Amino acid sequence: MAWADAIGTQAISSGVRNNGTCWICKYVLLKDCGRYRPQLDVRAIEHLCDVSNMTTIMVDDSQADIARQLRSSIRTVKIPSFPKIQNSRNEYRDNDLSRSASHDVAYLRHTSGTSSGLPKPIVQTQWGVVGCLPSFPHPKQPATFSTTPLYHGGLADCFRAWTSGAMIWLFSEGRMPITGRNVIDAVAYARSQSSAAVKYFSSVPYVVQMLADEPEGLRLLQSMDLVGVGGAALTPSVGDELVEAGVKLVSRMGSAECGFLMSSHRDYAEDKEWQYLRPIVDSTYLSFEPRGDGLSELVVKPSWPLISKTNRDDGSYATSDLFEAHPSIPNAWRYHSRADAQIVLANGKKFDPSPMEEVIKASSPLIQDVLVFGTGKPYAGALLFKASDDPSDEDVINAAWPTIHLLNGKSQGHSRLARSMLVVVKLEDEDPIAKSSKGTILRRQAEARFANLIERSYESKRVVCPKIEKIEDSELTSVLKDLFAQILGWEADIYQDLFGQGVDSIACIQVKKLIESTMFPEKSPRLPTNIIYDSGSISVLCENLNRIKRDGCLRNTEDEIGEWELMRDLSEKYGDFTSCSTTCSAKKHGDVVVLTGATGTLGAHILSTLCRDVNIRKVYCLLRSQLQSTPKKRMADSLSRRGLSGEDKIKGGKVVSIYCELSKPHLGLSDEDWTRIITESTTFIHVAWSVNFSLPLGSQAFVHHIAGTREMIKAAVASGARFVFVSSTAAVNSVFTAIIKENVSQDPSHASPLGYARSKWVAEQICSSAYQQLPDASISIVRVGQLCGNEAGVWNMSESYPLILSTASLAGCLPDLRNQSLNWLPVDQAASAVLEITLSAGNGKRESSPDMPVYHVLNPYRSPSWSQLLCWISHTPGSSEFEIVEPAEWLRRVESALGSSHAKHPSQALLGFWRGRYSDCQSKTVQLPSQFEIDSTLQSSPTMRGLKPLGRDEVVGMWDWIQENAKKL
Template sequence: MIWFFPEGLAPITAPNIISAVAHARKKCDAPVHYFTSVPYILQMLFEDKHAVELLQSMDLVGVGGAPLPPAIGDGLVAAGINLVSRMGSMECGFLMSSHRNYQQDREWQYLRPIQDERYLQFEPRDNGLSELVVKPAWPLRVKTNRDDGSYATADLFEPHETIPNAWRYHSRADSQLVLANGKKFDPAPMEADILAATNILRDVFIFGSGKNYPGILLFPSSLDMSDTAILETAWAIIQKINSQSQGHARISRSMVIIVSVPLDEAALQKSSKGTILRNQAEEQYKSWIEAAYSKPGSAAPVQITSRDQLFQAVLECFFRVLGRNIDPDEDLFRQNVDSMACLQIRAQVMEACLPDPEEQLPLNIIYECGSVNNLVKHLEQVRSGEFLEKQDQNERRHQLMRHMADRYRDFSSSLRPKIHQGSRNVVVLTGATGFLGAHILHSLLCKEQKIDAVYLLVRAKTPEDAYQRVARVLTGYGLIDLRQISHTKPSVVCLPCDLSDGAIGFSTQHLDDFSKASTTFIHTAWTVNFNLRLPSFEDQVSGTQQLIQLAIKSGAKFVFISSIAAVSCSASHLIREDVSEDPADASPMGYSESKWVAEQVCAAAYKAVTATDSAPASEMLPWMSIIRVGQLCGNKLGIWNKSEAYPLMLSTESLVGCLPRLEDQPLDWLPVDTAADAILEIALGAHAKMFKNPSQQSNLATGPLVYHVLNPFTQPDWSQLLSWISEDDLGRGLEVVPPSEWVTRLEDTLAQTNEHHPSHVLVGLWKGSLAPEEMACPTGKIRPGSVQSYEMTRAKQSVPTLRDLEPLDKQRV
């Protein structure tokens, strides 16, 4: 054994370690082929050429005790070193390592546990992670924290995309940084990567617990460099790490803080394993952290006297947050400006561009404007006190909807082959990583459907990445485990795609093979973000056109999943199962407007194909359908989509201490698994028998078949829901207030406390729909949900699931 800590007799340096190994090899009869150490030693050796040569001479190089920065480990493996990571604990002894075939497998970070759940088990947690649980049979376990004798380690791992039973350590469940919106991430790997990438810093500390977004403290290793030079060097590294991080974990340029500490003092207190003592660090640098959030980080407001000055000031605000220049004409969402960045940019803009320091901009103003140029126009109106009349704004929106529909309605070159009549039934499904799409996939795989294969089009880089994304979502909703699908189920093929691409990201041959095999397209994928304006959804509309073209080429059926929001502002008391021709029918949100536009694209495709089809209506099959889905609620397991409007509304009670009184608001929510079953009954042809009735055949010549899939019952209502909540509230009492008061209290709380509660994304929507003066649609039509009803004649005739619907009860809600 080589002892690298000779109690201060020799410093731990690369030359001394090389000498120690050389001495051991000379004096020992047994060969020295295995080198193991803590990460600090390997990081030091990696910087020395001769030390790297020493490690290359070993059969194995082990590391453990703390995380090794990925950049260092990757560099060692690239140098031909057989690096193995080990993991153990005081409570359970040695647990697993990344021992593998080193010539073929370079994934040194992925541990390979014994594949026997009697000893070790990975239990699913949030965000696709799993917690390692050591079972009672593990021979080295000396501690338990569960009734069954197991030990839950609180160590979270993520599975490899393609290698079975390979797990990479992610974070501690009890040490993750939790933002104000409840989202979590482990800052330690990011901190390690930054330190490993530069020698100008001796330490870094990422903060943000309980805040809207994270920030970072940089501690220079030398006091000779200017803060500007340090920031420029560090920012390039942070940008690269941001590109690989979850959106909520990204750090903006304005939140990068440089802290100069005397070099003879420790910048951060650390544990014996070298990990940062986070609570102590937050307390030590409390004033720096508070200053970062209380001051957006901009310079003092400049005197703005022209539009050009205002334009430059706004661009500077974006640069301070994003650290990059953006196209002032292009849609912000398409330029990857996320919601957290929008909050920071808003704060910068208010400080730099508004003459009155007390004046506030709406929380979602950045997304509402959509581009830098539109934001500048809005600021000009705010600064001058002039605004467009609401009627002019509405007409402009409607014109934009018509123009977008016109851009994607050309199917003049489309020829319709005969619908597939072969024995194989292959479904193409988009949106399988969404709430509804995941349940549609679950039903396809679990119900008595005569399906041979399911192709999933997923936004991903590789098939493995696509597969893992879908598998994680299904597990998170308590649905089928893709890894345990039996051979009796339909085969599942996950295909990475880009729906904005003309070939959806496929090669010509791949696209041709895909087209020949497909028999039914179910297009569910759509960005669900109620703050975005219509231009942000153009890629979604374009993708719909591309998929329709593929369906036409394939001779396949096409089913578009729309929303009742596409027609919820209709002037009619009864909204029929027909395609709307009036853009004012859509509710005034980019999401709703984009669904209306996509329905126009579907109608144009149907008309173009019908015009080229010489078959009489009696021989035509309903190859295109539009399904408008109503408000969804949780599945049979009680699992909801947490980003839905009503769960978010209910969650605000903990923030503002009250909930709104929604008079005569029915709980017309449809369980998501019921909606999925109904959609499949329509998509897979169970409705075709209704066209044996000659009176129905005329529908085929006029346009796509439209179905309303929703809950038609008006009871129970919102008041009953609040009563159920009060019953389960242990007598604490639930304050119920008028909607306008609730919206005001919520908006004030979010603005005054800088809270990033997830409900902030819907404040603008609620303010417009619940305030007394906004009880009608902008066009003066009936308020959605008040006295309107949706025709369901076709849906109920076609779909047994909808005929058997019952009102919601307390247990299902």
């Protein structure tokens, strides 16, 4: 019953206060015994002016008597009269007067200006003030005590109380400092004087934290029926402690543009999830649109009664607030970050720095504030503002490092903070850092103010370990292990594959910088860009660094033995299946599929298709281990961000997600999981692979996948299941023949000269070896060609073609790729084709052919052309305007745009690839690609038989999706 009284939004009431002037309600509807009466009385107005520093109010003719009674220090401004409305319910009658009232301006409020420091005025109508708020007619409503300023959220607290005929007490912020002791005394006074029990407490988070630190303050909070917080984020650890202590804590969410939106009001005795907001279950009012990485953006629809601003053509307001869903509670959402306040690194990776800043700030009294930076940079850093001159910079870093180290182990890889990127700053007392009214740092202003310091941090030569010349060879491994721990927040195994352990490209850049700046003299040769990935493990990296120290350069092992010889060696090393045999004789019931790569684009569409297939009893998804989330959540997020169905099957148990290590015996599974898979599975589909075009074949990342292919085949054979390896046409597309056959190539030169393509060729040889050595095994290969967006246009913004097209808004042009055909296959059709081939009755049966089956899933048509695509998208309504230029000119403009200090775009990572392909495109002779045979594929796949060339609608759909998602890059 008390929901509307105590749990409304903070932002609804942010009345504009400028130079001592406040515009309050021209006409306020207040409920009293079923009648409405105009405005406030004299005493109430004077009190409002006192506690919020108002000097001017607005009145109409009907309120002239009240205005004359006000003291002389309060200035009144006359406005046109507004008729009274006689209505006993919280709604307007459908007549001219009520329509006028619903749209008439009551007052102005403003946004907080958290990011930019520039608040924006928002018009509030009479209907938005009180007309749509719930009211409770029964007597003896509990009273509210609000510490929220009237110019911020206090006015909304007043409205909620008044529409229910309830009393509200306001803390006199203008007359005394807001301390824990003063709040406790004020509440005690209110309770002694109030005719209604003071049982609701409304506040901003820092006041609640202040009270929680004092035993008497905690008892005060425990005595309340509700403790509502809003306006900013309450530190999760503080909120958790309060809830455990029995405080009925509720989080409120609103905005200046849309008023009150939702709260975490719930069954307080049973439900402790105070951070998860519970919106109205009606998509015509509020909706959550997937934005990737398991996050969704809150969108307020035109029918929402408090909406006063729109930013979409349909009248909706996209809030830029990102939320994550509760893993088990339906329609429960936890605030994650602001899409427009995230840090975007040079590689396009994004993260919200605010939670990190709050946790680091709370880690030590030596730290006054924290500002995480990194926009447009390869990795992040942090400014630590120390509270006084007493501690040294190193003391401040030592105080913060244990917390940062812990965060690094739990956070997304690209948001990690290296110790070398912690910069200590001492602010002068007279020159504090700018903050919003909510107490948050104004990020843009702070980044501009400390721009020089931030730039220098990326050039730092701070020594954290001895120079390499002073380190014995036997000690170098230990030193390198410590450097990795500084970056990762956990210790890496020195012999295991770094990529397999979760060491990403950003960590490699950070570690490489540490090695260069702390272990080598300044005049030493620069380390190779990919030295860490190429080395693969810490032990091999140690050997390579010693070789550079000794020889002055790093000899390339692949050049010594020959790339093709390495391909053959790997094929032979991992192609021995003489000891492999079937171990499962149990009778199996229904089709059970084991799938790898289900979090990738193709794998996710395969999984979604399997979920819809009633003939599939269960799907086991094998995932590479991650620290950030559970396997079930990763699977649900993967489907959600692509708009695919199947989340219900994950919750219902048809899809079972398990962490594994594919390159290890028994796939690195526990005995229990291994036994379940071997006894139940009927089909293995191996999709997982590193799509990284900068890694050489000899990198541990690809060796890990090659070894994993062998272990997957052994698992399929042990269970008596069929095995399908999803390869790539890149494994054979360097064949100089008119037709590329549906068979295994024996020539390593047939693979494209990329580590990715060559690793796929090696894996195909391993499949072929298993097929020859194991006469009872059912093994086949499906080579997939260039994929594109699905039926809804959803693609993958990290791929080359979407990134090329996304540069239209970045560089104002697109390249004229002559002789380029759009032989792209929509990924949903590719997924259907792969499954039709996999589950077809004849697939893998020896009597059909003595050779291992190979299938080509690709678009065989050489139309439309790239030129046709450019024509279609250039005539699309609302399309970004762009020029069509030569590839070299397009590349020059993209490089120029990316060189701007304000430009941030993930295409930065593909510049090297594009330079090699397009920089002198005019002088190159473009060779038409060979045609792939698809006879066997057509026999097994109805989808492939019904395939048609890409049409205008499909291309435009993908273009629209790319344009929309390019705005988020």
